[in-house]
Amino acid sequence: AQSVTQLDSQVPVFEEAPVELRCNYSSSVSVYLFWYVQYPNQGLQLLLKYLSGSTLVESINGFEAEFNKSQTSFHLRKPSVHISDTAEYFCAVSKAAGNKLTFGGGTRVLVKP
């Protein structure tokens, strides 16, 4: 079985400041790793994913995450946030070619002007 821990439930940050959202997972098998974003009253949208290859993955809107196998982490970072990045962010894992995602508890990011 897999589990995902997001250590911060809320992260307030000022506009144009950097942000890091922490995610640690545990699994006895190889996993795929994902970050999803949920805007208020919306469904989840895939932000980025790690399947294999380069351990650093990037999204089109400036987010990046690095897979660290030894630390079983997949932290999400953005060097400069915008007001529009205010949302809840979920880290998730699945078994390689698995049929379900296991989510962390989510981190609410509130970007202040």
Added chain:
Amino acid sequence: NAGVMQNPRHLVRRRGQEARLRCSPMKGHSHVYWYRQLPEEGLKFMVYLQKENIIDESGMPKERFSAEFPKEGPSILRIQQVVRGDSAAYFCASSLALVGVRTEAFFGQGTRLTVV
């Protein structure tokens, strides 16, 4: 190409009533997943279905909950005799195949169930 469509978006039921939540997957997707998001929590897997078959229901409560994905029509999550603890957001996701290198799960906007 419409995304995953869930309806209704909001549903209010009195204790003891039945709730039916519908999910139309993206066109061409034959894999459907249901997740539940309790207040202040992350999403928890409930059930995974392919057309007409339940593949994995390890996250479904043993009583009152059922799911189907018929050959024609949307997937239905049915909750009988709802209780206050069933109040949550229920999300449906669909994918072309098993989540993997060339596939991802696309989520609907969810149905927010309130039991009064």
